[in-house]
Amino acid sequence: MHKALLIDPAKCTSCLQCEMACSFENEGVFNPAKSRIKIFEFEHGARAIPYTCTQCAEAWCLHACPVEALTRNPDTNAVEVSNDICVGCKVCTIACPFGTVNYNKSSGKVIKCDLCGGDPACAKACPTDAITYVDADWTGYERMQASAVSGHGRPA
Amino acid sequence: MDYVVIGTGPAGVVAAETLRRSDPGGKIKMIGDEPEAPYSRMALPYLLAEDIAEDGTHLRHGSGHFKSLGIDVVQDRVASVSGADGKLSLESGGALGFDRLLIAAGSHAIRPPVPGMDLDGVENCWTLADARRIAAATKPGSRVVLMGAGFIGCIVLEALAARKVELTIVEMEDRMVPRMMNATGGDMIKRWCEGKGVSVLTSTQVESVEKAGDALKVSFKGGEGMDVDLVVCAAGVRPNIAFLEGSGIECGTGVLVDNMLATNVDGIYAAGDIAEGPELITGKKEIHAIQPTASEHGRIAARNMSGYPTHYRGSLSMNVLNTLGLISSSFGQWMGVDGGEETEVADAGRFKYLKLAFRDDVIVGALALGLTQHVGVIRGLIQTGTRLGPWKDRLMQDPHRVMEAYLVRTQGSSYGY
Ligand SMILES: Cc1cc2nc3c(=O)[nH]c(=O)nc-3n(C[C@H](O)[C@H](O)[C@H](O)COP(=O)(O)OP(=O)(O)OC[C@H]3O[C@@H](n4cnc5c(N)ncnc54)[C@H](O)[C@@H]3O)c2cc1C
Numbered sequence: 001m002h003k004a005l006l007i008d009p010a011k012c013t014s015c016l017q018c019e020m021a022c023s024f025e026n027e028g029v030f031n032p033a034k035s036r037i038k039i040f041e042f043e044h045g046a047r048a049i050p051y052t053c054t055q056c057a058e059a060w061c062l063h064a065c066p067v068e069a070l071t072r073n074p075d076t077n078a079v080e081v082s083n084d085i086c087v088g089c090k091v092c093t094i095a096c097p098f099g100t101v102n103y104n105k106s107s108g109k110v111i112k113c114d115l116c117g118g119d120p121a122c123a124k125a126c127p128t129d130a131i132t133y134v135d136a137d138w139t140g141y142e143r144m145q146a147s148a149v150s151g152h153g154r155p156a
Numbered sequence: 157m158d159y160v161v162i163g164t165g166p167a168g169v170v171a172a173e174t175l176r177r178s179d180p181g182g183k184i185k186m187i188g189d190e191p192e193a194p195y196s197r198m199a200l201p202y203l204l205a206e207d208i209a210e211d212g213t214h215l216r217h218g219s220g221h222f223k224s225l226g227i228d229v230v231q232d233r234v235a236s237v238s239g240a241d242g243k244l245s246l247e248s249g250g251a252l253g254f255d256r257l258l259i260a261a262g263s264h265a266i267r268p269p270v271p272g273m274d275l276d277g278v279e280n281c282w283t284l285a286d287a288r289r290i291a292a293a294t295k296p297g298s299r300v301v302l303m304g305a306g307f308i309g310c311i312v313l314e315a316l317a318a319r320k321v322e323l324t325i326v327e328m329e330d331r332m333v334p335r336m337m338n339a340t341g342g343d344m345i346k347r348w349c350e351g352k353g354v355s356v357l358t359s360t361q362v363e364s365v366e367k368a369g370d371a372l373k374v375s376f377k378g379g380e381g382m383d384v385d386l387v388v389c390a391a392g393v394r395p396n397i398a399f400l401e402g403s404g405i406e407c408g409t410g411v412l413v414d415n416m417l418a419t420n421v422d423g424i425y426a427a428g429d430i431a432e433g434p435e436l437i438t439g440k441k442e443i444h445a446i447q448p449t450a451s452e453h454g455r456i457a458a459r460n461m462s463g464y465p466t467h468y469r470g471s472l473s474m475n476v477l478n479t480l481g482l483i484s485s486s487f488g489q490w491m492g493v494d495g496g497e498e499t500e501v502a503d504a505g506r507f508k509y510l511k512l513a514f515r516d517d518v519i520v521g522a523l524a525l526g527l528t529q530h531v532g533v534i535r536g537l538i539q540t541g542t543r544l545g546p547w548k549d550r551l552m553q554d555p556h557r558v559m560e561a562y563l564v565r566t567q568g569s570s571y572g573y
């Protein structure tokens with residue numbers, strides 16, 4: 001059974017620990033701007049949503065890639081970017097309808113959540129369990145993912 | 157079932173792989189006329205920039221990938237198709253029957269009707285062979301004229317600049333990327349490029365190219381000319397439909413297809429740059445010669461060919477461009493639709509621009525300069541036709557709140573907002 005990130009915004013205090021942990025784990029620096037998970041605040045900070053890739057089944061990014069730089073890791077179910085192959089064309093950044101693949105100017109490549117290879121740093125860093133790493137058949141996760149993709153004309 | 161796919165570009169490759177998944181027992185032949193492993197044209201600029209080697213342009217990397225899927229890749233040219241009796245003829249001789257045919261033969265680069273366009277030293281930048289010739293003909297300091305500042309021209313500009321050539325770009329129309337950007341965005345891109353040392357001549361027409369010793373003399377209408385080492389022509393493309401004459405397959409500019417990507421002939425489908433099919437927002441038939449459309453078309457056509465009826469709502473035009481470090485993107489009906497509303501914020505000094513076009517409270521198009529984070533949500537909002545409700549007015553006031561609008565309107569319910 002694959003695991004997935006389960007996000008419960010009601011528990012998010014917007015402390016940004018997840019962004020720091022993600023950036024440090026993946027980029028070696030504490031720089032929220034380089035994080036693959038992002039906290040969006042609403043109502044002047046009264047509410048917050050941690051937001052990142054759901055590793056969706058459609059994988060629009062993967063199918064749009066011209067050079068097979070995006071592939072699905074069979075162990076974690078994450079769609080991962082191969083830095084060696086990515087040419088930095090950014091087509092995946094406009095093709096992903098969730099906006100969760102971003103261009104990283106300093107590397108000239110794209111970055112996205114890869115679940116840290118199966119041990120996501122954001123979930124470990126979250127002090128309030130707003131982000132947890134759980135079995136993907138957990139119905140709440142399915143509901144979240146279903147709603148995230150609802151209406152998106154599913155490709156075959 | 158015997159499947160034949162014409163074309164080994166992204167549309168053909170994605171289709172052949174999808175056919176294999178949905179019909180494990182079917183016979184699949186993929187015919188391409190280029191003497192190369194299946195590759196991606198859009199990776200060519202990165203080859204020219206020397207970021208990658210030739211194999212970095214390949215669509216698939218595993219050796220024996222197609223063989224292991226039982227996809228027979230044939231290097232040949234399809235000379236003609238007879239739709240009525242399910243047969244095609246090959247240039248090498250011989251005929252081939254099919255139960256289902258996919259036409260994914262792409263387009264070719266054209267040269268404008270200007271004297272001298274057939275001279276040595278005038279190249280397109282469309283195929284791997286073109287890229288090899290351009291690479292061989294240029295070194296730092298080479299003088300190059302690039303004809304055409306459309307989307308492909310601007311991508312080639314970036315690659316030539318990386319080769320450190322002395323570059324002049326000539327565009328007939330009054331701005332850069334005229335089909336991807338309005339004047340506000342196009343002018344900012346031009347100003348940015350000029351600031352980086354590229355000479356950009358808009359509203360300028362090449363009148364002739366002549367041999368001048370070892371160089372080529374390029375003359376401009378109503379102006380002076382210049383001597384250069386190489387002319388690269390990026391003046392547009394046309395679908396490769398000539399071989400379909402007499403096939404019974406209905407063509408406009410490209411091969412006409414419906415929402416199943418089917419042509420008028422039973423069992424024959426078309427995908428990618430060659431297909432003229434429904435556009436997502438207007439439903440009108442258009443050609444979207446872009447990578448994401450090629451791959452979507454390829455997948456959906458293959459599903460329909462293998463007995464899994466899959467309706468396609470239509471393709472969405474989308475482009476992202478990097479001109480010497482300035483990143484711009486363009487989506488759908490950015491020019492606006494009848495009865496719709498538009499909003500924009502521009503900061504010319506900082507090269508930032510965002511424009512949204514609406515029909516009712518739905519986004520149908522957008523332009524952005526200097527936006528790289530979460531830009532995909534614009535596609536998400538257009539693709540899903542998400543009704544923005546009260547957020548439409550908020551976006552009319554401040555289009556930069558598009559990410560907030562997206563989260564609240566598409567993800568809100570699952571989060572209890
Ligand atoms: C320099 C460059 C940069 C680009 N950059 C981008 C970009 O940034 N973003 C983007 O979205 N798109 C980009 N594109 C466009 C993109 O590459 C095309 O949209 C895409 O290749 C279309 O795929 P296709 O499979 O339909 O056609 P193609 O890739 O053209 O493949 C068709 C194949 O069929 C072959 N063929 C034709 N006729 C026959 C026949 N009769 N018999 C056998 N074979 C035949 C052709 O030779 C070709 O190999 C770029 C293109 C170029 C040239």
